[in-house]
Amino acid sequence: MNKKGLPSLNRYGIILLFVFLCMALIPSFFSQYDPDERFMAYEDPSSKHLLGTNDIGNDIFTELIYGTRISLTVGFASAIIATFIGLVIGLTSGYYRGNVDEILMGFTDVVLMIPKIPLIIILAAFLRPGIWILILVLGVLSWESIARVVRSKTLQIRETGFVMSARCMGFSPFHIMSSDIIPNLTHVVAPKFMLATAAAMISEASLSFIGLGDPSVKSWGVMISFAFTKGGFIREMWWWYLPPGICITLAVISIALIGFSFEKGKQTVKIE
Amino acid sequence: MKNAKKKLIRYLICIFAIITLNFAIPRAMPGDPVMNLIGEDVMVSADTLNQIRSEIGLDRPVYEQFATYLWNLIHLDLGYSYHLHADVASLLCERMFWTLLFVGIAIILGAITGTYAGALSGWYSDSKISRAVTCVGMAVSCTPPYFLALIFLSVFVFRLGIFPFKALYDEPTIASVIHHLALPVIVMTLFSASRNFLIMRGSVIQEKNSHYALYARAKGLFDRGILWKHILKNASLPLITQVALDFGFIFSGAIFIEIVFSLNGMGTLIYDAILGRDYPVLQGAFLVIAITVILANLLADILYGIIDPRVRVNER
């Protein structure tokens, strides 16, 4: 930990994530084509098409670059939803304690035990696949571990001198929670947030693979699914299905590394 | 005792919640509830449709429907698949066996290899090999399981032709089964081992740091063998909970791996059901999978309660 109380973030994680963010924000810098432009189908990689073309002639490299923003958005958006719900529930539970705590935690425990992926599959199968529905479902099913961690930290913070002072002086619970407790929660919430992002990205890829994704938005997962169903696999077009998969792995690794470094920042002594 | 009671109640509530969710979801979703309950793209005449409609009893009040639903459940009647023309329950039974077999083997193998490798890696945390293996472990645990399976499939099945393409066996001999299941089990094991590896490694490193200073001071009593055993013991307890919590996640991963390798287990059943919108199968599968996972968690919790001496001491 350096002086200002910021964790020393993992270099590689940041660099990787930065690269992906660039791909997401300024895709035209990396590729001169449009992802929907059509050329000759099933072409092998060449100097004109770095990763060849798919079954309807789109340039795969371009698809890859443009897919970044979708996969990252799904990841971060779900994590934001999950974090928001987790914060609200964890804070309320930890601050008010007593019966409120018992009920909320009981509820959280039950939700924790329900296996998510089967539930997501069945929900996604009934609902028409759409990217925002996917994000919503993923977010709403991942808040429990955040809630638990927020609650236990809130219980701790609640007993510190400054929070007790604040209660004593008559600040409203809302003020105390937002101004005193939440800023001191970042250390525990940040790694969980990153974890949630990573999990959401993997889940989205898996769901897209079995056809429950949103085919109109070409995320990396959808690319792999198309490769599988439109003959890319049989034709051994590894340049179609490997790159998106590798991208997913790399993106998740970068997020995981950053998440771990938030955790490490908390520990005082570390002899590696 | 109080804790155990609380936990048991929560498990029961959870199971009940799942049963209720299973009942509620098809009825709450957009679209014609009859279609939701029998599956779309089903070719039935209008007469049969009406017959089904009255059989299912959508016109009756909700609590009656729920009661019928529960009644059927107790009789292990999970509905009928109009796509596959079979009882959902019997379909699930057949498929579940294979899935459990392959998941079970993988979890055990993964727990053993992952834990052992993780402990070694944590103990010798500075060596190059340890760091390299950790990187590999990280990469594997960050990959979507089906993608890992795809890579293995393309390399070992298509390119090298070592392993067969699909199905569980060519002839019903054990050798054939092993030949077919080998690759999926390997992939699944890698996946579950990588998670156990990382956790065990972290846990051993932590323990090592906490005991090291203590023992370094008491140099005379410093015995690597005893230290190693002691650390292993302490670090293994959280592993049991981890395996329990992970069971759901790993089981879900297994479904995808099955799909990739075209094995005749729950995975392909679900995949086909999704394609054909065969909702009764999906519902039945959800119920069975969810309850299996919860029971596995419960079992692990009980085991943990028996093994962990700290837990026993506190109940006085």
Added chain:
Amino acid sequence: MFSLSLKTKDLSKSYSNGFIRKKTNEVFSKISFEIPAEGTIGLMGPSGSGKSTFGRIIAGLEMPTSGQVLYKGRDIRTLKTGDFREFRQKVQMMFQDPAGILNPKKTIEKSVTEVLDLLNIPKKRQKTEIADIFDQVGLSDEILNRYPYQISGGQSQRIAIGRILLLKPDYIILDEPTSALDSSVQAQMLHLLKDIQSEFKTGYLFISHDESVVRFMSEKIFVMENGALKKSVCQTL
């Protein structure tokens, strides 16, 4: 009629564990006590005897198991919002643990101005108020832009007192205010507390396990032992 008075009546506190075999832990029972409007009462006792809990209940931060805390003759639990807010402001508490006495994520300035905002003091006047208070507690305003980890324990303590004084309380309950400070700083703090008392005419309930410190500060001393309050034999000089 009752003007200013803060007292407890038959205050009891106990904790119970479990519901298979109920174990009740009695901390203290049936304590009736009054904190004077001016002057200091000392409260001593071994650790774990419940002195801090007692203090917190009087400050309204914890609920007693039975009994009442009476402010201006009325049970604080029955006070309506406006009156309760008055109680909150006029009865303050200072906690031990200088490390946790200020929010580590807020600058000193923020920690102080939020109290001024709570009192609805307009921005223009805030600067002078801060200057006054800092004068009072003996701090220079160069620490305003720092964070708690950048100042010493003694300085943190002073900021805490400063924040409390902004509310102009009638009573301050001090829970081991000097236990975590070293002796030279301790002496400064005690003198500061005495100065504040003579200037603002506040009543103190001084809780500490350190006998010499309690004797220095208090006119009357009580000891909490075995769940009851006994008047100490040794009076101050």
